[in-house]
Amino acid sequence: MTAQGTSEVEAPAEGVTLTPGAAAKVKSLLDQEGRDDLQLRIAVQPGGCSGLRYQLFFDERNLDGDDTHEFDGVAVVVDRMSVPYLHGAKIDFVDTIEKQGFTIDNPTATGSCACGDSFH
Template sequence: MGITITEAAAQRVQNFLTNRGKGIGIRLGVRTSGCSGMAYEMEFVDEIHDDDQVFEDRGVKVIIDEKSLVYLDGTEVDYAREGLNEGFKFNNPNASGECGCGESFTV
């Protein structure tokens, strides 16, 4: 299935990378945390590791390690503004539930 990214998220990532002055994409991952058990992680990537999977969508490279791919395969990364709040959202078909703030999920 892979990882996809919406046009809004792609534009935001490209703006961040341009302002940062370096980077080849973003890394998605998961860690044990939050009230639902797992939390999303996102960071800029300057180099790709041997065990990384690379997906490219809308001109943005999304890098993910094999362990996280099990939990994130099929996820769409979006960027939205709701009132005064704005940020990246993860539409994850593997999540069976998430906490009220959307910061953590369970599978």
């Protein structure tokens, strides 16, 4: 886990890693919303052409069995059903001429569709 106030990224034993760039973008989005009670929830849901899709959204809820870690002041929450699918996943934010948005590098995904929206 990342110690508060540092920008070093270390993956928790189970779960996801949020890069400093992604954490900064999340903070910026939360500032725009004017909310400090929200956390970033990452979930895996059935769907897409490869069988499973990622969902990233802000959530104020805490569910039984949630796996929560903090990265540079951003709380990241994964529900217990999604944790096995996201073990070792790294979430980053890309802002280039070709692409803008959050990316997920997931070592547990064995394949993905051509559009990149789903995996298996």
